Amino acid sequence: MEGEEFAVGCFLSIKTTLGDEFEGQIISFDRLSNILVLQEGLESGPRRNIRLLKANHIKEFSLLRQDEDPLDVKKCFLDLTSLQAREDSAIRQAEADSERLGVGVTSEAQTLFDALSKTLPVRWDKTVIVVMNEVRVSSPYLPESVSGGTPAANERVRKVLEFERKRMQTRGTSQ
């Protein structure tokens, strides 16, 4: 790849070996690591969509136009503490989220779980949704799959499940 074509500020249209196609503006190209840093989207606001692409995975590309350096170095600024803080809070958030995500469950099951969790205390037990620590809903998460708990609780979970499924259906069809 010639240096000229990977000049900062160029707009390229790229197709990757994995089949991705996109356009972006070059922020930087590092020969050593062969990484091309691109900015997608036209706004040069403070927040941008960044893509780091390994140049050896570029299947084909074409130069659209040449433009100015999208990165204004005068405005470049790194606050390591806040980056660190951001990372930590993201991790915390992700950990909290992961409690809610079932492992090895379909997204439909996850949706049901989320719906149930709106009003009932639910947790995952492998692939079983455990409601109020007594009622269990296992795959395929139909009203028939509800077991356990007092009759009242069981009934309630069934009702909510039915309702949720109905809602999912109407939502699905209306969209």
Next chain:
Amino acid sequence: MNMQQVVFPKSSANGFGRQRGDREVGARLENKMQLGKSNQGRIQTTGALAVGKTVGNESFSRDRLVYLTTCLIGHPVEVHVKSGSIYTGIFHATDAENDFGIILKMARLIKDGTLCGYKATTEFVSKAPSKILIIPDKELVQIIAKDVAVTRDGFASEPQNEKHQEILIDSAISQSRHVEVERELEPWVPDEDDLQCPELENIFDGPWNRNWDQFETNQKLFGVKSTFNEELYTTKLERGPQTRELEKEAMRIAREIEGEDTQDLHLAEERGVDLHDDFDIDEEMRYSSVYRGRGVDDSGYEEDEDILLDSHNIETFGDSYDSLSRSTDGVRMPSSSSLVDDAPSSQAAISEDLNCSRPNDQARQLASELPSKSFSVSDSESRIRDKLLGEHGGSSDGNEFPEKQSPSEDLQLSKSVDSGSLLNDKIDGSDKARRSANPTNSPSNALSKVSEKPNSSGKLSEGPASSKATASGGFGLSPSSSMGSLSSEKSTLNPHAKEFKLNPNAKSFTPSQTPVRPLSPVSDGSFYYQTQMSPLPHMHMPVSFGIGPSFPGHQPVIFNPQVAPIQSPQAYFHPNGPQYGQQMVLGQRQVVYYQPEMQYKGRDY
């Protein structure tokens, strides 16, 4: 697959620091950070010197790469790998020294490239997130990140967002992001065939007035015999020869009252008078009982009642305030607090509960001038309350009754002194009065304390004292209360008293561990707490508020959210990060207040 999944023990704060078992990576990361730091300078200079736009200068481009990858730290990214799989996670670090392999935290596989064919999304089965995922450079195809803050402005706007996310608002807790769009709300209309609701008001009407007799029904349905006797709950109506006339008279008075002109929205509503034409009133204004300040034209009675009360005061007690002898200077917590009975023996100088004993007039003055919330309600208050203060909600409590007290009583007046600013006018009088009055009083530093405690003393209602609470009823002045209104009132305070000057250098009181408080006057400072005071020992003795005659002194306790981190097994607490989780735990602690020991001077009523 060449992915390495490494589960590291949860490291402490610094993600950039060494991690057990992977010193190399750690070292590299540190180097990267060095680079990152020094890059700042370098980027600037190279930027300035950039010749044309070529990237001939390797370190220039390398710098940029490093800069941008640093910008990604903590950001959620999507990583495409050679096999076609896509991982998403939080960008943690990249190996800048060598080949830019990357490390993600809490990474999840969202598309599995190894599977042939494309699975419909609904069937996609989720995988557990891995705490740390290292993706070697060889596998890397691309990294996609959206909304990355690249420049200073971007960074500036971020911390606020993060902070806001840390605060657990209800919707986050209830995970309501899974809720679909709100539906259109319609007002409820009763069905056609619903029974008309039985009149609930006329509960004492004879059954002939309504077509529903609950007692009868209960008897029928459940066999319950009623023992209801109307006269147990209300004044017995003498039905004698005078009944007719009395009734007529009563009706007349009722009509008169109900027919009165009112500007009060609530009263108008009750009477069926429609006041709403002129202005734009929403439901909140119509039905809320929140007192919004004098400016709001919610009630038409404010001026009247204040004047009325003032005149009551003057009538009863005259203008002089010399009988302010026993005062203890009360600087009170901003909210509530009823009168505390006990005599102020000078320890009173406590920010939370400075009660000054003093006859009611002053209290009354101030009370009348402090329309803001007060809480301790005493029975006596009800008298004035009906007519004048209905609309004031809490404020009525603060007003006392002229008839009641004899000057010999020591009413503890709690007033809150907000950092000097708001109450200055009014406090002047009272303070002056207090000072001049009692040489044995705790010294001036008492007053200089400013009570800062925000949430305070909610319920300092003492049991026995509540009846005495009339006087101060709460000078619970929350800072937001309409203190401004005070300045507009005419001052009837003692003009001879010394002016209140905030003494910011007054010593702070630090409670000792011993449960017994010395009886000497508190000259060692105020009980002025800031919730951020770290050197304070953590005392969590629950305090009871009922002040009896021989109530022992007890420890002041504050609600200090900044206690040492509590390790909870589930949540992940970052020692350096915001302690939001911990505050949740602490939230269950009782908020307790300091209650000074007061000698009970035997008020008898």
